[in-house]
Amino acid sequence: MAAISNAEDQVSFSSSNNFSVQELVKQPIKTIPQHYVRLDHRQPVRSAPYGGRPSQMLPVIDMNQLVSGKDFDVELEKLHSTCKDWGFFQLVNHGVNSSILEKVKQEVEKFYELPLEEKMKYKIREGEAEGEGYGTMERDGGKFDWADRFFMTINPIHRRKPHLFPELPSSFRNALETYILEMQNLGKKLLCLMAKALKIDEKEMMEYFDDGMQSLRMTYYPPCPQPELVMGITPHSDSSLITIVHQLNGVDGLYVYKDGVWFPVSFLPNALVVNVGDNLEIFSNGVYRSIEHKVVPNAEKERLSVGFFINPKFDVGVGPSRSLISPQNPPLFKRVSLEQYVKGFFSQKLNVKSYLQHMRIHDNGEDNSA
Secondary structure, eight states: OOEEOOOGGGSOOOTTSOOOHHHHTTSOOSEEOGGGOOGGGOOOBOSSGGGSOGGGTSOEEEHHHHHTOTTHHHHHHHHHHHHHHTSEEEEESOOOOHHHHHHHHHHHHHHHHSOHHHHGGGBOOTTOTTOOEEEOOBOGGGOBOSOEEEEEEEESGGGSOTTSGGGSOHHHHHHHHHHHHHHHHHHHHHHHHHHHHHTOOHHHHHHHHTTOOEEEEEEEEOOOSOGGGOOSEEEEOOSSSEEEEEESSSOOOEEEEETTEEEEOOOOTTOEEEEEOHHHHHHTTTSSOOOOEEEOOOSSSOEEEEEEEEOOOTTTOBOOOGGGOBTTBOOSBOOBOHHHHHHHHHHTTSOBTHHHHHHBOOTTOOOOOO
C-alpha cells in the first residue's frame, strides 16, 4: 500500500500545469506525491443504496421513446422529473452509431499513447484562463487532479484556438468532427425536449443555445495505488446547459452527490450519461438542478472519457427563460453576458457550485444584470 509523501522532489513538478500524471505512473510509485493528496473531499460513499445496485439508482431515459415511442408523454414526464430531482441520467437508444463512438475511443487512446513531447505541443499556455489545451489542472491550495486532460472550445468554429484543434492529426480531427456533429444533433434534440417538458417555446430554447459555445474535454485518469487519497476531478457542477459524457473504455469512476451521499455511476452498455449544468438550472429558473459530481481513479486500471459541453450563445447571455418569469414566479438568478459568466465561473477554480450561488438574486432583490 502506498504511503503519503511529503517530499517535494518526488516528481518533476511544474506549477505551470504542464506536468503529466500519466508519465508519473509509468514506473511503479511507492508514495503519493503531496501535490495530489486530497483529504478535504473524503465524503461517505454509498455502495448499495436502498438494498440495490448503485447503477439502478441513476434514472435511465430511452431516446427511442422520446422520439417515436407510443409512451412519449410518460417518457417526457420521466425526463422532466429526472432533471428536477436528479439532474443526471443515463441515455440509452440515443441513436449515435457505435462505429463513431469506437473511432473516437481509438483516436483518444492513440493520442494518450503519444510520447509526452508530442502531447506537449498542445499544452495549456500561460495566461489561458479557461485552461484550453493539454495538461493537469491545479486546484485551490496548490493541489492537482489525478488526471491528464485535453480541453478545447470547438464551437463557434472561429473560437477554436489555431494551435489546438486545427493542428491535430487528420485521423483524430476527422473522428472528432464526426463525433461533434452527432453530439450537436443529440444535444439539440434533448434541449428541445426539455423545453417542451418545461412548457417553454422551442424557438426560445433554440435562440438561447443553437450554434452557441461548445467545448470538449478528453480525460485520461491513470490508475492510482491509493485512489482514496486523490481526486480524478474535483467535486463540482458543470457550467453548461447540458453535458454529454462518453465513457470510452468501460472503467467506472464517476460519482454523483445526492441526499448527502456519493453514489457511484456504473455505465450501462452503449449508454451515454447526460447531466444538467448550472446554465440550465439558471435558464429553467431553478426548476432543473445541476448536481455535484466527481471522478475517483481506479486502483488498477486507467479510465478514459470524453465530455461534450453545450452552452448558450455568446450574444444572448445567461439568465432565466423570459417565458417562465411572472409576478408569481420572479427570477431567481441574475442576467449576465456569457463572457462575464465564463470568466466568473473559471475564477472560482471549480469550487463545487459556488458560482451558481453567486448568480442567485438575494432576498433583497439585488440583481446586477445589465
